[in-house]
Amino acid sequence: MPASRGRRQPASMTCARSNDVDCGGCVSSRRCWGNEATLGCGFLVKRVRPLDAGDVLFREGSAFEAPYMVTSGCMAVTELLADGSERIVAFRVPGEVVGLESWNREVHRFGALAVSSTTLCRLRWHRAGTAVRHTGLLRALLAKATAQSDASLPWPGLPAMERVRVFIEDFRDRAGQPLPMTRAQIGQYLGLAEETVVRALKSLERRP
Amino acid sequence: MPASRGRRQPASMTCARSNDVDCGGCVSSRRCWGNEATLGCGFLVKRVRPLDAGDVLFREGSAFEAPYMVTSGCMAVTELLADGSERIVAFRVPGEVVGLESWNREVHRFGALAVSSTTLCRLRWHRAGTAVRHTGLLRALLAKATAQSDASLPWPGLPAMERVRVFIEDFRDRAGQPLPMTRAQIGQYLGLAEETVVRALKSLERRP
DNA sequence: CGGTTCTTTGATGGCCATCAACGCTTGTGG
DNA sequence: CCACAAGCGTTGATGGCCATCAAAGAACCG
Numbered sequence: 001m002p003a004s005r006g007r008r009q010p011a012s013m014t015c016a017r018s019n020d021v022d023c024g025g026c027v028s029s030r031r032c033w034g035n036e037a038t039l040g041c042g043f044l045v046k047r048v049r050p051l052d053a054g055d056v057l058f059r060e061g062s063a064f065e066a067p068y069m070v071t072s073g074c075m076a077v078t079e080l081l082a083d084g085s086e087r088i089v090a091f092r093v094p095g096e097v098v099g100l101e102s103w104n105r106e107v108h109r110f111g112a113l114a115v116s117s118t119t120l121c122r123l124r125w126h127r128a129g130t131a132v133r134h135t136g137l138l139r140a141l142l143a144k145a146t147a148q149s150d151a152s153l154p155w156p157g158l159p160a161m162e163r164v165r166v167f168i169e170d171f172r173d174r175a176g177q178p179l180p181m182t183r184a185q186i187g188q189y190l191g192l193a194e195e196t197v198v199r200a201l202k203s204l205e206r207r208p
Numbered sequence: 209m210p211a212s213r214g215r216r217q218p219a220s221m222t223c224a225r226s227n228d229v230d231c232g233g234c235v236s237s238r239r240c241w242g243n244e245a246t247l248g249c250g251f252l253v254k255r256v257r258p259l260d261a262g263d264v265l266f267r268e269g270s271a272f273e274a275p276y277m278v279t280s281g282c283m284a285v286t287e288l289l290a291d292g293s294e295r296i297v298a299f300r301v302p303g304e305v306v307g308l309e310s311w312n313r314e315v316h317r318f319g320a321l322a323v324s325s326t327t328l329c330r331l332r333w334h335r336a337g338t339a340v341r342h343t344g345l346l347r348a349l350l351a352k353a354t355a356q357s358d359a360s361l362p363w364p365g366l367p368a369m370e371r372v373r374v375f376i377e378d379f380r381d382r383a384g385q386p387l388p389m390t391r392a393q394i395g396q397y398l399g400l401a402e403e404t405v406v407r408a409l410k411s412l413e414r415r416p
Numbered sequence: 417c418g419g420t421t422c423t424t425t426g427a428t429g430g431c432c433a434t435c436a437a438c439g440c441t442t443g444t445g446g
Numbered sequence: 447c448c449a450c451a452a453g454c455g456t457t458g459a460t461g462g463c464c465a466t467c468a469a470a471g472a473a474c475c476g
Contacts, residue, residue: 101357142312145357195465195466
């Protein structure tokens with residue numbers, strides 16, 4: 001859990017105070033960046049107000065400003081479907097980034113909302129390459145982008161119970177926390193009905 | 209298992225001749241890199257021997273050497289499953305990159321094979337950052353990585369016909385060529401049986 | 417205690433995987 | 447040339463998995 005420097009966070013939406021932080025001085029920098037973040041190497045972020053479960057960080061189609069590093073909790077990346085329903089494209093846990101998919105777009109390709117109480121750091125980001133000129137930061141972002149496509153995606157070809165099993169294993173390995181999302185959200189991610197997720201989980205805890 | 213088709217002839221390894229090319233001097237550079245590739249800015253590649261349909265470019269688990277830019281044809285990104293079967297994670301068309309998912313790994317996360325006759329350029333790549341120090345190239349690769357996660361993935365929550373419809377629309381928009389892959393490969397990608405793909409396509413051409 | 421959200425269990429119907437079979441095309445060898 | 451094999455595309459019949467509907471516990475909170 002990142003130590004907050006000030007006593008308390010301001011109550012406004014996006015932090016008005018300029019509280020840029022150099023990741024090289026943060027005790028959690030290793031979880032976020034591995035060993036690449038050292039003081040003054042370009043890894044600057046702004047800590048933003050914590051989100052409660054259900055809070056929306058940004059919506060699909062809203063103007064893109066910057067990606068965010070998840071520092072605690074869990075975020076859901078969402079996509080609106082033609083029929084008006086919403087599917088969950090991915091869950092992001094500490095050390096992973098939301099919004100990076102839209103880094104060279106005008107508007108966000110996906111939405112993002114908090115699954116549980118979540119803290120984030122907004123990456124320092126200027127348009128037109130005035131920032132992000134540091135090779136190290138670009139390499140780190142490319143590593144994030146490729147590692148996140150690494151995550152095992154739900155695939156329709158497997159039966160429901162197998163999809164659920166792969167999901168909880170993958171999430172346990174990445175996050176190491178008990179599942180923070182609802183059964184319905186797991187269903188929105190795996191393309192299963194909530195009831196099917198329940199039955200699969202029950203069946204798995206009987207026979208792992 | 210590994211369906212070695214009798215009709216195809218096997219491919220030898222990558223081209224032995226050293227024929228490095230600066231993308232800034234290539235007539236196709238715009239399709240590959242947009243407007244970012246100019247002479248001497250670090251976009252160097254090596255053209256490799258064309259692949260026939262079915263030829264394997266690299267296997268999952270083999271040592272990672274470099275990503276490849278697809279310049280014509282179509283590639284399939286594959287993943288072995290626990291039960292020994294093989295699913296197709298993505299199709300890559302000209303202007304897209306294969307192998308980038310493994311850029312910071314020792315071995316390839318996925319395999320890659322040609323769906324149709326395909327030509328590729330191997331990106332110039334040195335380990336330990338002696339190359340890829342050019343900001344422009346890093347930015348371009350990050351753009352590729354994020355744009356490819358942009359591609360609409362198959363999602364189990366939609367009915368079969370809808371998945372097929374989304375797929376052919378997405379492929380038409382990206383590639384602009386008639387579907388080069390077999391119905392079975394479409395099924396491996398969408399998680400559908402070959403017969404279901406056939407029925408869906410038939411149903412779609414009757415009523416788009 | 418009412419209200420809300422999440423979880424769980426049961427019954428039913430429909431979609432789709434599976435099996436089986438056949439036509440079509442291409443390449444190969446007698 | 448013709449027969450044969452192999453791969454691909456297509457169609458039909460059947461059974462099982464899972465979405466859907468319905469309803470009731472369970473946990474939380476004002």
